[in-house]
Amino acid sequence: MNKEEYIEKLSKDLKKLPKEDREDILSDYEEHFLIGMENGRTEEEISEALGKPEIVSKQIKAEYMVKKAENRPSTGSVIEAVLAVAGLGLVNLIFIAIPALGLAAVILSLVVTGLSVILVGILTMLSPILHSIFPQYIDLPIGGGIMGTFLTVVGGIGLTVMGTFFVILMAYIANWFYRLIIKHLKLNLEDIKERAEILK
Numbered sequence: 001m002n003k004e005e006y007i008e009k010l011s012k013d014l015k016k017l018p019k020e021d022r023e024d025i026l027s028d029y030e031e032h033f034l035i036g037m038e039n040g041r042t043e044e045e046i047s048e049a050l051g052k053p054e055i056v057s058k059q060i061k062a063e064y065m066v067k068k069a070e071n072r073p074s075t076g077s078v079i080e081a082v083l084a085v086a087g088l089g090l091v092n093l094i095f096i097a098i099p100a101l102g103l104a105a106v107i108l109s110l111v112v113t114g115l116s117v118i119l120v121g122i123l124t125m126l127s128p129i130l131h132s133i134f135p136q137y138i139d140l141p142i143g144g145g146i147m148g149t150f151l152t153v154v155g156g157i158g159l160t161v162m163g164t165f166f167v168i169l170m171a172y173i174a175n176w177f178y179r180l181i182i183k184h185l186k187l188n189l190e191d192i193k194e195r196a197e198i199l200k
Helices: 003-013 019-038 043-050 053-071 075-086 090-133 145-199
Strands: none
Touching: 003 019, 003 043, 003 053, 019 043, 043 053, 053 075, 053 145, 075 090, 075 145, 090 145
């Protein structure tokens, strides 16, 4: 594959990247060809040494997605990064994507549980007021009277506080997990690069 074919294939495979980033990457690869030719290598030898454009483009996209997830943290960007790295091989899919997405699902379900506890706590706190407005639809959880109302409100406050602490804890765990995933993805990409260098 000559330089023109290589750059054209790489450009086509990287079309989903922002134009400025794509142009910078293509410029770097054109420079690889120029330096290689100055050192007496043919375009075909250089393209072979650089690696297949479809594999190179997958690695570039994975690096881009990881960098994006690191700079602009969000659930969507980390999922994109995990899937991009998983696309580099079956081993990555098994040892990175499946465990990461599974753990993310567990954390998300625990956050939803915490939010549910908060909602139940708020509704329990408000149940004496709601009971006075809709007595036929809402029963007080802990009987009637002043003591029952007091215990209901205190129980609701307790549930709300417990749910809030739980959600805050899950947010800290999710943040730690997010940073851990990014670190792991970056290490994985470095390992792939090192293995590719050894094979050249």
